Amino acid sequence: MAQDRAPVCVRIWGGLGNQMFQYAAGHALAKRLGVELLVDPLELDLAHAAFGLNVFGLAPRIWQPDTTSLKARVLGALGRSSGKKRQKLWAGPRYVQKDFCHGDGFSGLGPGTYLSGYFQSEQFFADCRDDIRALFSLDHVAATLDPARLALADLPTSVCLHVRRGDYAANAKTTATHGLLGTEHYSRAAGLMARLVPEATWLVFSDDISAADDLTRDLPRRILIEGQSREQDLHLMSRCAHHVIANSSFSWWGAWLSRNPDRHVIAPRKWFARDELRRVYVDELFPAGWILL
Structure with a gap:
């Protein structure tokens, strides 16, 4: 796949509210770039932190890293729970958010980027609010x-x-x-x-x-x-x-x-x-x- 069409991937973890922020940021970036969004759910030993985006009817493609490579074996990143090690298996650039709700350089990210952070601000998806509202609609629950x-x-x-x-x-x-x-x-x-x-x-x-x-x-x-x-x-x-x-x-x-x-x-x-x-x-x-x- 050409690099300018390479998908972006976002790490999904934490409770449902955290997952929504992460997915919203990833969706907005993927839409701006015109590429596919992948997700990398991190398994956590907390009941409220189970992968929950399916409640919205969302079924994003899950990133499956190559765990047979030499790099994977060296990192010992065969388990889904080892999130920091797993993201090193991503072939493209990685963006790790430094601040809780602020993202210097986020708007300039390109295709093929792996996203890791909280992204807890509407600044990350303000240009596609209507999209996010539609994606997170729960009208079917009424x-x-x-x-x-x-x-x-x-x-x-x-x-x-x-x-x-x-x-x-x-x-x-x-x-x-x-x-x-x-x-x-x-x-x-x-x-x-x-x-x-x-x-x-x-x-x-x-x-x-x-x-x-x-x-x-x-x-x-x-x-x-x-x-x-x-x-x-x-x-x-x-x-x-x-x-x-x-x-x-x-x-x-x-x-x-x-x-x-x-x-x-x-x-x-x-x-x-x-x-x-x-x-x-x-x-x-x-x-x-x-x-x-």
Whole structure:
């Protein structure tokens, strides 16, 4: 294959929200270059990190490296889990993102490039927003949802509030990196949203509904959303008119995919724990118009 037609490949890893950012960046680059997009899913020993793009009906071609070559044997890169070694088997140039949500040189990448990073900013796919919305459509999930919940989400005063716990709370190292948003943050965010959206109906989503119940029990017209799959949650979140998001890529996408052009989105300025924020650049994570608290 001629180099100017060589596909690009993006490493896919992390939770569903992370995978969406990575795929969106890869899709946008491949579209600009007029080449095919391959994906390299990295297997992780975390339930929430299973390859999830199939929930959107996406079936990208998986990159299969040549594991019989001398280079592969030297690297010991026969296992899919050894992502850093595997990407060295890519025949073309490799782009490894240096900053969490910033990508110097990304726009100048050419065909045949392997992408590795978080790519957590719409800057990477801003020129094909409509494409990304179509690719990540979950309209087919609506038929599986409780019609009463859909009706609530479709109210012009509906507010999606997301509480992220899971490994953020269960793993000390993860807690030290991401931190946990507590009562003070959600009280401030809910108070501001209540002024922006009087008579708000609150739809509360979480991977720890007990913790979310404790954090939001004083909200009027509050509905705890339980017993749904992650794609059902994401679709219902995106149907809401307004959003109070957690420091979570999953709820970032729930807000970004909302169809309400006049939506209010309140996001946490402290996307990471204090020490992590001192070294990680996050300014480009938040789209214009989102309110930071």
